[in-house]
Amino acid sequence: MPEGVRFETQEPGETIILLLRAHFITNFTWIVLSIVLILFPIFLFPFLVTANLLPDWIPPVFITVLFLGWYLITLSYILINFLLWYFTVSIVTNERVIDIDFVNILNKKFAASRISKIEDVTERTRGFIRTLFNYGDVIVQTAGTEEAFQFLAVPRPVQVVHIINQLMDRVDEGGNG
Amino acid sequence: MFDFIFTFLGITPLFLLKIVFLSLFFFYIIFSIILFRQTKMMIRVVEAGISPVILTVTFIHLLASIGLFLFVFFFF
Numbered sequence: 001m002p003e004g005v006r007f008e009t010q011e012p013g014e015t016i017i018l019l020l021r022a023h024f025i026t027n028f029t030w031i032v033l034s035i036v037l038i039l040f041p042i043f044l045f046p047f048l049v050t051a052n053l054l055p056d057w058i059p060p061v062f063i064t065v066l067f068l069g070w071y072l073i074t075l076s077y078i079l080i081n082f083l084l085w086y087f088t089v090s091i092v093t094n095e096r097v098i099d100i101d102f103v104n105i106l107n108k109k110f111a112a113s114r115i116s117k118i119e120d121v122t123e124r125t126r127g128f129i130r131t132l133f134n135y136g137d138v139i140v141q142t143a144g145t146e147e148a149f150q151f152l153a154v155p156r157p158v159q160v161v162h163i164i165n166q167l168m169d170r171v172d173e174g175g176n177g
Numbered sequence: 178m179f180d181f182i183f184t185f186l187g188i189t190p191l192f193l194l195k196i197v198f199l200s201l202f203f204f205y206i207i208f209s210i211i212l213f214r215q216t217k218m219m220i221r222v223v224e225a226g227i228s229p230v231i232l233t234v235t236f237i238h239l240l241a242s243i244g245l246f247l248f249v250f251f252f253f
Contacts, residue, residue: 006224057190061253065198068245072205075238076212083231087219100222105215108222 007091007098009112018092018163022085022153023135030081037074041067080105090138090151092164097140099149111149113142115171121164123157140164195253202246209235209242 002019010016045063048054054062084102091098097118101109118140125136136157140149154160216235220228 004226008222058194059191059253062194065245065249065253068248069198069202072238072241072245075241076208079212079235079238083216083219086225086231087223089223102219105212108218110222 007100009098009110010093011095014093014095016091016093017167018090018160020090020092020138020151020154020160021088023133023155025129025133025135026153027081027085030077034074034078034081037070037077041070090149090154092160092167094167097149097164099151111147113140113146113149115164115167117143117146118164118168119143121161121168123161125157138164191253195249198249198253199246202242202249206239206242206246209239213239 002016005016005019007016045067049063083105087100088102089100091100094115096112096114098112099110101111103109120141122139122141123136124139125131125134130136130153133155135153135155138151138154138157138160140151142148151157151160213232213235216232220232
């Protein structure tokens with residue numbers, strides 16, 4: 001049970017049971033690219049100066065501006081990727097499943113459904129990397145015409161399915177009893 | 178060719194470069210403001226322990242982009 005976490009539409013008495021976000025390993029590509037972006041100017045700028053590749057009329061302050069601008073853009077690249085990963089979450093509470101997707105920095109998709117409306121929960125783990133790091137997709141099918149919830153690349157998907165199934169059983173017992 | 182254009186327009190290549198940088202960094206400030214506002218919105222949607230840290234980093238990013246714009250304006 002995650003502590004110190006709240007979400008916007010949390011109802012009174014609603015407890016967060018699972019807070020899921022994509023496995024950390026899914027960040028691998030942008031982290032590697034960020035390291036390359038951080039290291040690149042350290043080698044490029046001294047080369048530009050020593051090889052005398054810049055025109056004479058360009059002052060040294062140009063290199064400073066280029067250097068600072070490069071790192072500012074790199075910082076924004078890291079920030080955006082981190083924010084999209086960190087805030088794209090799927091939440092399972094004692095009452096609902098909630099899916100918050102940040103497609104990009106400007107587009108948010110919010111979907112929620114009552115546990116009682118869940119019909120089927122399946123997990124899908126395909127491929128070597130996913131099996132190695134034990135992460136996969138959990139698909140929550142709800143009643144009616146509602147779109148299925150997709151918790152993508154979440155860690156320990158089998159356990160997630162198990163917990164949601166337990167919650168469904170508990171809600172069913174509560175409804176029947 | 179370029180020398181002729183610069184002489185004709187009465188500007189130096191350095192001045193043109195400064196205008197290009199200022200324009201780019203001006204749009205970058207707008208982007209930084211959007212990023213800061215969106216982060217505030219994201220933090221409202223999901224509140225977590227590290228939310229203030231994330232907001233502080235995006236604010237520093239915004240200040241840095243303003244700082245770079247001013248640096249180009251005064252020192253370039």
